[in-house]
Amino acid sequence: MADNTTEDDLRHLRRCVELATEALESGDEPFGSVLVAADGTVLAEDHNRVAGGDHTRHPEFALARWAAGRLTPAERAAATVYTSGEHCPMCAAAHGWVGLGRIVYASSSEQLAGWLAELGVPAPPVRALPIREVVPGAVVAGPYPVLAEEVRTLHRRFHGAA
Numbered sequence: 001m002a003d004n005t006t007e008d009d010l011r012h013l014r015r016c017v018e019l020a021t022e023a024l025e026s027g028d029e030p031f032g033s034v035l036v037a038a039d040g041t042v043l044a045e046d047h048n049r050v051a052g053g054d055h056t057r058h059p060e061f062a063l064a065r066w067a068a069g070r071l072t073p074a075e076r077a078a079a080t081v082y083t084s085g086e087h088c089p090m091c092a093a094a095h096g097w098v099g100l101g102r103i104v105y106a107s108s109s110e111q112l113a114g115w116l117a118e119l120g121v122p123a124p125p126v127r128a129l130p131i132r133e134v135v136p137g138a139v140v141a142g143p144y145p146v147l148a149e150e151v152r153t154l155h156r157r158f159h160g161a162a
């Protein structure tokens, strides 16, 4: 559980879980993310879109590229990325290169790795690392146990276990 968590943070995280559910229901892996401006405006949201075969189509990567094309460096630094699951190294790197601000995640990469191992899912080709291993200056918060449990249920459903 993280410090300085607000009701707004939890509301945005719940939206991420909804987006992850939408991904699952459209046959994709359950991950969802929201990009929020300093004033609380939701700028963009997305969910995982890897079912077509392009495994770089993670929502955090899409939001980083969205921000790079539309926001000033100051706006990016002041924005927050909310996500149902902690960034993978690719998305953490994109976040760092684009200069986005705080990251708030519902469930951690470590939790996900544990859940997938439990389900007997083969390890992915890219190692899971904490965001700060990739972006040392990142400001991160998470995981949040109640929401993480919901995310766990989505992953179990995706792998046919719930």
Ligand SMILES: [Zn+2]
Pocket (backbone or CB within 6 Å): 058, 060, 061, 087, 088, 089, 090, 091, 092
């Ligand atoms: Zn990713």
